Amino acid sequence: MSEERSEEPVVEKSPADEGRADAEKADLAKTDPEKGRAAGDEAIRIEGLHKSFGDLEVLRGIDLSVRRGEVVCVIGPSGSGKSTLLRCVNLLEEPTSGTVTVAGNEVTDPDVDIDEVRRGIGMVFQSFNLFPHLTVLENLTIAQRRVLGRDRDSAERTARRNLERVGLTDKESAYPSKLSGGQQQRVAIARALSMEPQLMLFDEPTSALDPELVGDVLAVMRALAGEGMTMLVVTHEMSFAREVADRVVFMDGGAVVEEGTAARVVGDPQHARTREFLARVLDPAAARLPG
Amino acid sequence: MTRRLTRRQRARVVRAVQYGVLVVALLVLVLAADWGEIRRAFFDVDVAKEQFPEIVSTALVNTVIYTVLGFVFGLTLGLVLALMRLSQVPPYRWLAIGYIEFFRGVPALLVFIALGFGVPLAFQVAINQYVTVMLALGLVGAAYMAETIRAGIQAVPKGQLEAARSLGMSQQRAMVSIVIPQAFRIVLPPLTNELILLTKDSSLVYLLGLSLGQYELAKFGRDALNEHRSLTPILIAGLLYLVITLPLGHLVRRLEARTAKAR
Numbered sequence: 319m320s321e322e323r324s325e326e327p328v329v330e331k332s333p334a335d336e337g338r339a340d341a342e343k344a345d346l347a348k349t350d351p352e353k354g355r356a357a358g359d360e361a362i363r364i365e366g367l368h369k370s371f372g373d374l375e376v377l378r379g380i381d382l383s384v385r386r387g388e389v390v391c392v393i394g395p396s397g398s399g400k401s402t403l404l405r406c407v408n409l410l411e412e413p414t415s416g417t418v419t420v421a422g423n424e425v426t427d428p429d430v431d432i433d434e435v436r437r438g439i440g441m442v443f444q445s446f447n448l449f450p451h452l453t454v455l456e457n458l459t460i461a462q463r464r465v466l467g468r469d470r471d472s473a474e475r476t477a478r479r480n481l482e483r484v485g486l487t488d489k490e491s492a493y494p495s496k497l498s499g500g501q502q503q504r505v506a507i508a509r510a511l512s513m514e515p516q517l518m519l520f521d522e523p524t525s526a527l528d529p530e531l532v533g534d535v536l537a538v539m540r541a542l543a544g545e546g547m548t549m550l551v552v553t554h555e556m557s558f559a560r561e562v563a564d565r566v567v568f569m570d571g572g573a574v575v576e577e578g579t580a581a582r583v584v585g586d587p588q589h590a591r592t593r594e595f596l597a598r599v600l601d602p603a604a605a606r607l608p609g
Numbered sequence: 610m611t612r613r614l615t616r617r618q619r620a621r622v623v624r625a626v627q628y629g630v631l632v633v634a635l636l637v638l639v640l641a642a643d644w645g646e647i648r649r650a651f652f653d654v655d656v657a658k659e660q661f662p663e664i665v666s667t668a669l670v671n672t673v674i675y676t677v678l679g680f681v682f683g684l685t686l687g688l689v690l691a692l693m694r695l696s697q698v699p700p701y702r703w704l705a706i707g708y709i710e711f712f713r714g715v716p717a718l719l720v721f722i723a724l725g726f727g728v729p730l731a732f733q734v735a736i737n738q739y740v741t742v743m744l745a746l747g748l749v750g751a752a753y754m755a756e757t758i759r760a761g762i763q764a765v766p767k768g769q770l771e772a773a774r775s776l777g778m779s780q781q782r783a784m785v786s787i788v789i790p791q792a793f794r795i796v797l798p799p800l801t802n803e804l805i806l807l808t809k810d811s812s813l814v815y816l817l818g819l820s821l822g823q824y825e826l827a828k829f830g831r832d833a834l835n836e837h838r839s840l841t842p843i844l845i846a847g848l849l850y851l852v853i854t855l856p857l858g859h860l861v862r863r864l865e866a867r868t869a870k871a872r
């Protein structure tokens with residue numbers, strides 16, 4: 319299934335994806351048809367999310383849910399609040415109001431142990447944020463050891479397995495500064511995966527990369543999606559969104575303007591703002607033409 | 610008739626005048642000074658010989674011991690103060706700011722005098738002299754080091770803490786494992802400068818009242834000065850300070866070069 323998804327950059331959903339969605343629906347039907355969707359099957363549920371920085375209202379009431387195994391891409395112009403939305407999911411930003419529920423736990427509940435919630439959520443940043451004073455292997459083992467309490471041997475086994483997934487087994491003793499941007503980002507993905515999260519957040523993972531290094535990172539993400547990882551991805555890579563995303567969400571001015579399958583949102587946008595944005599991203603020259 | 614000079618010609622004239630002034634000053638110094646007296650006062654070979662080995666085996670060693678004690682204590686206290694200064698709890702911040710402002714604003718000399726009198730009064734039991742020295746040098750050093758370390762912690766990019774927290778590390782764990790190690794790399798050059806300053810400040814510990822075996826370089830030199838009526842011991846003591854501080858200064862420059870290259 320993953321193979322088909324990665325090789326065919328199709329706009330329409332492949333039959334395999336239809337099959338997957340059907341299987342999920344069947345799963346739902348087996349459990350409580352009403353509640354199954356709300357609790358068991360939902361990786362993220364965001365309701366009425368508002369976030370202000372001082373007087374600046376950055377998120378103006380976001381409702382969004384991500385099913386388990388789903389890949390959702392968030393697109394939108396700069397400053398529309400995409401990063402803030404993502405950072406509210408693992409509480410790097412504290413929402414002003416509204417609720418965020420991750421795997422059935424309301425993370426916005428003040429009594430919840432936020433460190434424990436974050437353990438289950440991997441986050442990949444635009445600027446990699448590898449720990450420069452640690453080797454690649456240590457970057458991958460430090461949280462396993464200090465947070466999960468794993469011993470060195472098992473932490474290193476997990477780390478090496480994940481380095482293999484991102485194709486960087488030969489770099490384990492290098493320091494981050496010795497790696498290319500693309501390699502650093504793949505290490506960052508492996509670092510997050512080493513905590514065995516149920517959910518991965520990506521904030522423009524390829525925006526800081528030279529164009530020729532983007533492909534390697536996207537390939538890793540594609541494979542991850544193929545393995546059924548739940549992913550919420552902020553990206554400007556439209557081909558990735560079209561090819562991998564189950565759903566695309568277009569944000570502008572702190573609100574969701576439209577959402578739906580990639581084919582619909584990217585291929586046949588309903589709103590003028592979406593069309594305008596897509597025209598600019600897909601063909602930067604077109605945006606400069608009058609009309 | 611005024612001939613305009615080109616810029617290069619003018620620079621040459623200015624340079625010539627600068628060298629001229631230097632030569633005249635040197636000539637005055639050489640001709641006017643009483644070199645016989647100066648030699649007797651500063652370079653008395655017999656007095657010099659008499660200072661060894663004690664000026665090294667006792668005085669230099671004590672200077673190093675005092676400096677290291679003060680530095681280690683000051684660094685520890687400075688780290689605590691820096692973390693208090695950055696704390697979310699306002700009273701901690703106020704305490705740290707009060708401490709830092711006080712000990713940076715008051716002459717170290719006064720702190721030493723106060724401790725020299727205060728410690729024996731405060732603690733009825735006899736306190737080890739080394740402990741008093743460590744307190745005195747460390748209390749003052751900590752105020753400066755706290756600000757250095759705070760700046761270092763703030764210089765670690767915010768993304769580092771965020772990456773650590775998003776891996777599930779607690780705030781404390783993230784500080785200990787991720788932020789502070791990087792902060793120390795950043796502040797290594799200024800901290801080494803702090804060590805140089807502390808080496809010189811250790812000359813104030815005589816105010817705490819020391820016995821003969823506890824003399825450090827400055828006190829040792831002054832004692833010998835009184836005994837021999839010769840500045841030679843002071844000159845030797847000064848040179849021995851340089852033996853400590855020059856390599857440290859060299860180290861600072863190398864560390865700074867390394868940091869510059871890493872960026």
Ligand SMILES: Nc1ncnc2c1ncn2[C@@H]1O[C@H](COP(=O)(O)OP(=O)(O)OP(=O)(O)O)[C@@H](O)[C@H]1O
Pocket residue numbers: 371374376394395396397398399400401402403
């Ligand atoms: N910590 C903060 N303090 C104040 N304002 C902030 C903060 N973080 C973000 N903002 C503001 O919130 C708005 C949304 O920012 P956000 O980073 O979420 O946008 P974005 O959609 O991710 O944009 P980009 O595509 O440029 O990354 C911006 O106007 C930004 O200046």
Ligand SMILES: [Mg+2]
Pocket residue numbers: 400401402521522
């Ligand atoms: Mg952003």
